[in-house]
Amino acid sequence: MKIRFLQYDAISGGSRWRQVVRLSGWLICLLMGLSAFTQQAVSSGRLARTFGKLPYMEYGPGDDRLGGAKIGYLDSQVLVRVVDSLAGDYIVQLSQRHRAFMPKQGLRFVEGTVPAYRLSGSGKVFGDESHDYVTIALPERLPYRSLMEIGPARLTVDIFGVIPNTNWMTQLQSAREIRNTWYEALEDDVLRVHIDLSHDAHWGHRVYYDSIGTRLVVMVRRPPEALDLRRMRIAVDAGHGGTNTGAAGKMTGVLEKDYTLLMALELERQLRRMGCRDVFMTRRIDTTIEMVDRALMLREAEPDLLVSLHLNSSSLDTVRGTSTFYRHIGFRPLSQSILNRMLQLGLKEYGNVGHFNFALSGPTEYPNCLVEVAFLSHADDERRILDRKFHRAVAQKVSEGIRDWLKSMR
Numbered sequence: 001m002k003i004r005f006l007q008y009d010a011i012s013g014g015s016r017w018r019q020v021v022r023l024s025g026w027l028i029c030l031l032m033g034l035s036a037f038t039q040q041a042v043s044s045g046r047l048a049r050t051f052g053k054l055p056y057m058e059y060g061p062g063d064d065r066l067g068g069a070k071i072g073y074l075d076s077q078v079l080v081r082v083v084d085s086l087a088g089d090y091i092v093q094l095s096q097r098h099r100a101f102m103p104k105q106g107l108r109f110v111e112g113t114v115p116a117y118r119l120s121g122s123g124k125v126f127g128d129e130s131h132d133y134v135t136i137a138l139p140e141r142l143p144y145r146s147l148m149e150i151g152p153a154r155l156t157v158d159i160f161g162v163i164p165n166t167n168w169m170t171q172l173q174s175a176r177e178i179r180n181t182w183y184e185a186l187e188d189d190v191l192r193v194h195i196d197l198s199h200d201a202h203w204g205h206r207v208y209y210d211s212i213g214t215r216l217v218v219m220v221r222r223p224p225e226a227l228d229l230r231r232m233r234i235a236v237d238a239g240h241g242g243t244n245t246g247a248a249g250k251m252t253g254v255l256e257k258d259y260t261l262l263m264a265l266e267l268e269r270q271l272r273r274m275g276c277r278d279v280f281m282t283r284r285i286d287t288t289i290e291m292v293d294r295a296l297m298l299r300e301a302e303p304d305l306l307v308s309l310h311l312n313s314s315s316l317d318t319v320r321g322t323s324t325f326y327r328h329i330g331f332r333p334l335s336q337s338i339l340n341r342m343l344q345l346g347l348k349e350y351g352n353v354g355h356f357n358f359a360l361s362g363p364t365e366y367p368n369c370l371v372e373v374a375f376l377s378h379a380d381d382e383r384r385i386l387d388r389k390f391h392r393a394v395a396q397k398v399s400e401g402i403r404d405w406l407k408s409m410r
């Protein structure tokens with residue numbers, strides 16, 4: 001039995017609310033009439049603040065191998081109102097009409113009361129040597145989400161629980177990548193900020209609060225000075241490692257972690273051969289690195305782009321082929337360029353997969369692409385994975401894909 005989604009009809013204050021649960025498959029007809037259930041709200045809500053490594057919000061209670069679909073990550077010390085809980089999640093009321101699910105371990109309850117309303121303050125758009133910024137004064141660290149849009153490239157940032165009252169948006173000429181910034185009220189208490197970018201491509205952004213308080217910052221990365229692989233910092237991630245062994249070969253039992261490392265080292269060599277002096281490797285040895293630590297390590301490294309290498313596996317031994325994955329639409333072009341080149345290896349097309357919930361597809365700070373080279377669970381694919389020559393060929397195709405993507409933007 002799998003819960004597809006919960007739909008809430010909430011009354012402000014959270015004392016009365018109704019849930020409709022839709023159940024999948026044949027259970028739908030049988031259980032629809034029985035499935036509306038009521039859960040006791042945690043009073044009218046308790047205040048909590050985000051803490052720990054990379055706290056995040058999810059749309060609902062969905063769950064799979066990689067967790068539920070994420071709305072996005074939040075900074076620490078962001079204040080939310082917890083109105084209920086479901087299994088390992090707290091349900092938080094973001095605004096009058098929006099809710100989100102958050103893992104319990106990412107929140108800590110705090111004392112305090114919710115004011116009758118909150119108002120947004122002045123905004124500013126400017127740039128420094130490396131980035132452009134939009135800042136908005138807020139009375140509290142409130143939850144937010146950001147969305148990339150394409151054609152033309154634009155960012156949309158929603159700030160929850162605040163009534164728009166920004167009557168002053170200073171725009172300085174030092175901003176080079178941000179073309180226009182304006183806002184609207186998505187709801188009475190949701191401030192939606194639009195940020196038009198100058199270029200067609202997304203090179204990354206990050207939303208956070210300034211270190212001294214409650215000013216929301218949207219940092220926008222400009223394209224690199226030269227769209228030249230030789231002058232960029234390229235991050236390469238060898239999937240799994242240490243106790244996290246990944247998939248195993250169908251015939252030989254070889255471990256994914258060993259072969260992603262061989263391919264990643266080969267990719268590093270290939271990139272250096274092509275003149276890239278700055279290759280950042282998440283690992284060069286067989287070692288355990290948690291996904292959240294990889295993401296934080298990469299945030300620190302500030303790469304121009306990331307390629308993560310994995311090997312796929314299926315319970316069906318007929319499933320085979322190569323695929324690339326992305327989460328944010330703004331980063332799709334990189335994954336398409338790499339897939340186009342990978343297909344030249346004669347591998348079957350498994351596809352270009354979007355909205356993927358992989359931890360290293362989540363970061364918005366730099367373009368990223370997950371490559372599932374081939375299937376360890378398919379005999380022919382596995383034979384190729386075992387071959388050193390194939391590792392070099394994969395490295396070559398991935399780097400050619402990166403180069404194609406850069407060329408397409410010149």
Ligand SMILES: [Zn+2]
Binds near residue numbers: 240
């Ligand atoms: Zn893997």
